[in-house]
Amino acid sequence: MKLSPLLSSLALALSLAVHAAHASPGPGVSWQSAAADADIDRAFTEAKAAKKPVLLYWGAKWCPPCNQLKATLFNRADFIEQSKAFVAVGIDGDAPGAQKLGTRFKVRGYPTLILFNPNGSEITRLPGEADAGQVMKVLQLGLSSGRPVKAVLADAKAGKKLTANEWRLLGFYGWETDEQQLLPADQRAATLAQLAKASEGVDGETNTRLWLKSIGALADGKATDAAQLPRLRAVLADAAQSRAQMDVLTNEAPDLVKALAPTAGATRTQLVTEFDAALKRLNEDTTLSRADRLNALQGRIDLARLGSPKDEPHPQGMPAALLANARDQATKANREITDGYERQAVVTEAAHLLGRAGLWKESDELLQSALARSHSPYYLMSQLAGNAKKQGKKAEALRWYEEAYNKSEGPATRLQWGATYFGALVELAPEDTARIEKTAAQLFADAQKDPGAFYERSERSLKKVATLLAGWSKTPAQAAAVGRLKAQLDGVCGKLDGGDAQAKTACQGLMKKA
Structure with missing residues (x-):
């Protein structure tokens, strides 16, 4: 009615x-x-x-x-x-x-x-x-x-004098979510290094932060000036300094090590030992949130993995004490947390670090035990799918990806989860033409119901699907499926609001990709 x-x-x-x-x-x-x-x-x-x-x-x-x-x-x-x-x-x-x-x-x-x-x-x-x-x-x-940080940055780059508070605004700016508002991504490392140099003698904590971020911003941990190594070792040895730089040290531990000790050997081994001690201290610091402490533990695991291939599911040489620590802290967090928000943050982090340590059974058990208590169980299902995929369990991975998509809520989330499931199908079961076509058709149907489908995250999800379709279409049956999907997408584009030129252009761009 x-x-x-x-x-x-x-x-x-x-x-x-x-x-x-x-x-x-x-x-x-x-x-x-x-x-x-x-x-x-x-x-x-x-x-x-x-x-x-x-x-x-x-x-x-x-x-x-x-x-x-x-x-x-x-x-x-x-x-x-x-x-x-x-x-x-x-x-x-x-x-x-x-x-x-x-x-x-x-x-x-x-x-x-x-x-x-x-x-x-x-x-x-x-x-x-x-x-x-x-x-x-x-x-x-x-x-x-x-005062807008863009103006502060312009003054800093021009060599003008800034107050200590203005330097702190730059040091603690959300560079990870900048989206090139202040500067292009490829200029970030050099700009942070320039700011670190210019802020010397103004505020020690801010200067150190800018310096650490300039090193961490180097793509793929490229080597930098080895003469800076003593400075990092001093930060790691000082409890107050490492606490102040907690987020940088925990999130960028491997890149910092690879930048300042680029090759395996005595120098790197010593630096990893000192870094591990600092992260262990942060992991035990009860003034930090549980998620931050677990992040420090993950930093320790990432450092222990430095000698293993990036995607190796079962890293060799992980210290037994570190594995026991990971098990114990994940179990304790799962047992003690009562706040739903904290649970969603901490359980996912704990499951991730267990997987990074090669403890897949424990990671899966933690995620499955948390499903009933999570307000977003589909996120945990996607982690279970990722766990299975990394271990080569294709059927199990696809089952979890599909369930995560089916249980996901909200238009942008459904497109994102659906695109992830679709990507897994194309990668793990490219011969399953019927299933691939059905999933893409459902995603295009979801997009037709969502007026924001051709903006930001949702547009990127659909672009992923269109790009994968173009690369997948190799047999006559696949080409026929893509043809039907393009016709469906053409219908979606035709029904968009004529006044929304951006959405129209984005939709038509998907057709060209496919």
């Missing part, structure tokens, strides 16, 4: 209200859910009238780092109190129009946190990977400064 326009409007309003309540980034903060340009414009109008900055959060229900923010930052009393000084806007990546907003703000990775001044100019992107206390400090710096 077709609803009247009035009832349709009421139904949509109720749906959005339920979605907003479900997708709220955290309790205690007056988050305004945004699903379209009008929502954003309303928030900026309010901010300008109240002379308040805007904090924009872009995330997803399933995303482990997003859940980590909810468990460690958004629920902090000082963050909740600080939130009264800004207009807090939350964008759930699966909300209607969210991916189109992603294009507007140049956000791609979950989570992304952006601070704007009341006039709508971007001040800075917060480092979501940093310790919650450090993020709070950067937020307060941005609120007190109000």
Whole structure:
């Protein structure tokens, strides 16, 4: 039965209200859910009238780092109190129009946190990977400064004098979620090195951070000036310094080692030993969140894997004590965590590090035990699929990928999970023409229902499918299947809003790829 326009409007309003309540980034903060340009414009109008900055959060229900923010930052009393000084806007990546907003703000990775001044100019992107206390400090710096980080960077590169707080804004900028807003990705390492040099003598912690990030940003761990090795060893030996640089050290341990000790031998062995000791200390630091401590443990595992091929499922020479530590900490976390947000962040991290250690049985058991308690079990299913694939268990991997896609929720998430399943099908079962065609047809049908399907993450998911189809079409049966799918996609493109030129262009581009 077709609803009247009035009832349709009421139904949509109720749906959005339920979605907003479900997708709220955290309790205690007056988050305004945004699903379209009008929502954003309303928030900026309010901010300008109240002379308040805007904090924009872009995330997803399933995303482990997003859940980590909810468990460690958004629920902090000082963050909740600080939130009264800004207009807090939350964008759930699966909300209607969210991916189109992603294009507007140049956000791609979950989570992304952006601070704007009341006039709508971007001040800075917060480092979501940093310790919650450090993020709070950067937020307060941005609120007190109000000066766009782009202008700060331009002054720094021009050799102008910056305050210590402005250097901190650069040091703690969310470089990982920059999306080339400040500079092209291929210029990042050189720019960070330039900033590290220019900030010498201003603030030791910020200078060290910029220096470490400049080394970590080197693609594929390329070697750098070996004369800098003593400086890294000094950071690792100093408990206070390594705690302050926790996120950089844990996330970039292998690249830092390969950059400063590029070849196997006594120098690298000694550096790995010292790095492992620092990470062990961080892993045992109870002032850090459980997820951050596990991240330090994963850094230790990644260092122990340095002599093994990158994708080796069963790395050799892993220390028995390290394996026991991984088992014990994963079991303890699974037993003790009661908060749903923390569970989604920590269990996925623990399962990942168990797999990196070659403990696949333990990783699978952890993920399966957490399925019933997860608010996004499809994420865990995709990890189970990845585990099976890495071990060469093709049928099991495809079963989990398919179930993850079938159980996934939200338009952008369904396209992303479906594209992953489709990619696994093409790679692991290219001869299964019927299954491949059926999955692609379902994805195109999903795209037809979603007005944001041809923006940001969703567009990338569909591009992946179209590109894979083009490479897969080798037999007459496959070519016929691709022909039918192109006809279906042609129909999807034809039904798009004629006023949305960007979506039309993106859709037609998919047809050319396929």
